[in-house]
Amino acid sequence: TMPFRHKNTRRIEGLDSNVWVEFTKVAADPSIVNLGQGLPDISPPSYVKEELAKVAAVDRLNQYTRGFGHPSLVKALSQVYEKVCGRKIDPLTDILVTVGAYGSLFSTIQALIEEGDEVIIIEPFYDCYEPMVKMAGAKPVFIPLRFKNDGNSASSADWVLDPVELANKFNSKTKAIILNTPHNPIGKVFTREELQVIADLCIKHDTLCISDEVYEWLVYKGNKHIKIATLPGMWERTVTIGSAGKTYSVTGWKLGWSIGPEYLIKHLQVVHQNTLYTCPTPLQEALAQAFWIDYRRMDDPDCYFYSLSRELESKRDRMAQLLREAGLKPVIPDGGYFMIVDVSTLNVDLSDVDEKQPYDYKFVKWMIASKKLSAIPLSAFCGPETKKEFEKYIRFCFIKKDSTLDAAEVILKNWNKQTG
Amino acid sequence: MLRRAGPSLCHFLLERNSGAGRSSCSREAKMSRPVQARRLEGIDKNIWVEFVKLAATYSKVNLGQGFPDFPAPDFLTEALSRALGGGNHMLHQYTRAFGHPPLVKVLAQFFEKLLGRDLDPMTNVMVTVGAYQALFCCFQALVDEGDEVIIIEPFFDCYEPMVKMAGGTPVFVPLRPNPPKDGKLMSSADWQLDAAELASKFSERTKAIVLNSPNNPLGKVFSRGELGLIAELCVKHDVLCISDEVYEWLVYDGKQHIRIASLEGMWERTVIIGSAGKTFSATGWKVGWVVGPDRLLKHLRTVHQNSVYHCATIAQEAVAQGFQRELMLYGKPESYFVQLPKELQQKRDWLVQSLDGVGMKPIIPEGTYFLVADISQFKSDVPDVPDSDEPYDYRFTKWMVKNKGLAAIPLSAFYSEAHKNNYTNFIRFCFAKEEATLKAANDILQKWKQEKTSS
Secondary structure, X not given: OOOOOOOOOHHHOOOOOOHHHHHHHHXXXXXXXXXXXXXXXXXXXXXXXXXXXXXOOOHHHHOOOOOOOOHHHHHHHHHHHHHHHOOOOOOOOOEEEEOHHHHHHHHHHHHHOOXXXXXXXXXXXXXXXHHHHHHXXXXXXXXXXXXXXXXXXXXXXXXXXXXXXXXXXXXXXXXXXEEEOOOOOOOOOOOHHHHHHHHHHHXXXXXXXXXXXXXOOOEOOOOOOOXXXXXXXXXXXXXXXXXXXXXXXXXXXOOEEEEOXXXXXXXXXXXXXXXXXXXXXXXXXXXXXXXXXXXXXXXXXXXXXXXXXXXXXHXXXXXXXXXXXXXXXXXXXXXXXXXXXEOHHHOOOOOOOOOOOOHHHHXXXXXXXXXXXXXXXXXXXXXXXXXXXXXXXXEEEOOOOXXXXXXXXXXXXXXXXXXX | OOOOOOOEXXXXXXXXXXXXXXXXOOOOOOOOOEOOXXXXXXXXOOHHHHHHHHHHHHOOEEOOOOOOXXXXXXXXXXXXXXXXXXXXXXXXXXXXXXXXXXHHHHHHHHHHHHHOOOOOOOOOEEEEOHHHHHHHHHHHHHOOOXXXXXXXXXXXXXXXXXXXXXXXXXXXXXXXXXXXXXXXXXXXXXXXXXXXXXXXXXXXXXXXXXXEOOOOXXXXXXXXXXXXXXXXXXXXXXXXXXXEOOOXXXXXXXXXXXXXXXOOOOHHHEEEEEEHHHXXXXXXXXXXXXXXXXXXXXXXXXXXXXXXXXXXXXXXXXXXXXXXXXXXXXXXXXXXXXXXXXXXXXXXHHHHHHHHHHXXXXXXXXXXXXXXXXXXXXXXXXXXXXXXOOOHHHHHHHHHHHHHOEEOEEHHHHOOHHHOOOOOOEEEEEOOOOHHHHHHHHHHHHHHHXXXXXX
16 A cells, blocks of 8 residues: 555644643643633623523524624624724625634735735734744744833733834835734733834834734723724724624634725635635624624623623732732733733742753643642743743633632642642 | 736725825835735635625525525524523633534544444544535645645535635536436436546546535435545545535435445545534534544644634534434434435425426436526526626526526536536526425416416
């Protein structure tokens, strides 16, 4: 018999491993307090669940809907975002509904990025940006956020880009920069001034901006989420990505959207019609109904977009307190539902662990095994050059119900009492 | 080197300057290349975008796009309601990326029976966003630039653009009609591959062949002999088989759907694609799957984890329960897989009679819920236009939906660009419709026929 000649295509060479596949397996044990993967264990709001239950009874909603997005959903999205952006958004041409924000990232990158292009990625980054850029045949160009702090209690705002360093990353091959604000994993909410630096470079070099804003509603007191697409000269070069999973705490619904000018979105639509064609109808209808409910109260503090953020702020503060009590120095996030912490201060010696993995990978595995607490190693979120800088950090997710945080509290309070 | 056509970012900024305030296109910007990637070249047109819009605007009776207008079975919608009412709110969160465990487990159990081999739910099964995304994963994982992929015409239209997007070259081979000598209505079985012609399409660049059985749009159910022919060539040339079997349960007249993966030498080179949408009459749920050997599926997993990553949890949960029910009732009269084809066969026969009664000549499908009819005896209202850039059947179906309110799809839509004018007198109807819909279609056709004979 001939040797089997069918291997993977070039486009996916080296893209088979994935931090989530590795760590969700390790943390699947129910006795482990899971603050790793970013999924809520709190319930979605009841009206969201009710809308889906109502939809289940409507026959025609079990069949195909419009490919680029269910009409009532794109209408609702256009209304919500018109209000936020202060500009007209055409539901049929300026919006694409995708399978999660993940699907939007994929559609955008496949539509607009190719071999010969460079794409600037800010480290640390949500891990899929790099493989998606590579799968499109392009070259990722990394630039790290750097910690600039005078020794005060660390905040995500202390992690900043060096404008000169950033400017040097742009050249004639730069097709796009991927922006993530509020930022995963650090929780940074880019300020208007910081966004303007990026915008100026995009305009000067005529590049696109792929703006991942899935945590757009999760900003804490004293901070404001600003959409880079609303800065002058940016609407026409920006694709803004959002997520139902993060907006409504329904990560398992896997609905997201891309919003931007028709001349960019039409290419994403071509990718979509050649990859999965339509997204599930019943989930889109239920999401549309949920959006109408919150659209009507967007000027009201009870709107879920704001109430979730308030709920999470107290969880954030509690998480920070628990980590401090264990002798750690958390970086307080201004947005999102993740918190990073430098664990090198604990001086856990893992040099005898015979693996070529970075320190944080080893630390998290050790922590899962000996403390029954899971997190995600930060070096999963950076390029090869900066692994040494980020390998002392781990990321905790705090969109967790009280009993989960209670269990984490027990572990963290007893941390120093147990021998490693 | 040719400059690609298409608008550049800079070009668009200059056009849209009015909205931006200050001039935002710097003369120093060296980039003035097209904004879209080359992989989109030639794949932007899509028949459904146009015809779905036409049907939405004009049709009173829609036998065009392939979806049922009767409800999904109660046991499926009840499974969704149960999942929602069950109080497990974690069903609203991410599940396992490669497939919700209850679903991949029951799919493995099911297909073990059907294929007669052991299957590991974790490595031999993957869940996708509809069969459409399964197809996408296959091409992206296995087709590289320069690879040839054999596509049998007529074909479900997405195969061609997907092969192109993967940088592959589609190579077409037609099913050819061999009408029965006795003047009876044709069957989809009468459309056949020429063995020598098929063999000639295999070259050293051939990576895969796409098989769709039961076939959309013709309804052909490939026989064991026909599959054997394809299998032999696959084995001889070490070619993969992407086997789109979404209509696997919809076979009529006691025919049997044979899975090519069960033929000698085929399991290790075949990816089988299935669809909950077609299996359970719930096309809007977009749950599909692939079944195959780990050494092929592992590459599909890589594509999946870098494109959509997870599929919706709750839909998978409900589909899993649907399959549990079918596993228990397999082969029994109450099985949905027994009842649905029985019902659809009646509808098929009804539509066949209806079309034959007015002079459209239906090709009786052995499977699927599609039927193709020859309209060459019925075309007087829509004259031939010799230099039209549209094939006749496109013009006929557009005229028909606008003037008669009856939507159907031109068969040329299922042919490559080069062969669009080979079969221009055929249109495709979907008969997965309520009795009332089929009756209404008949009324339109009867009235139309009367108008023609009286004028």
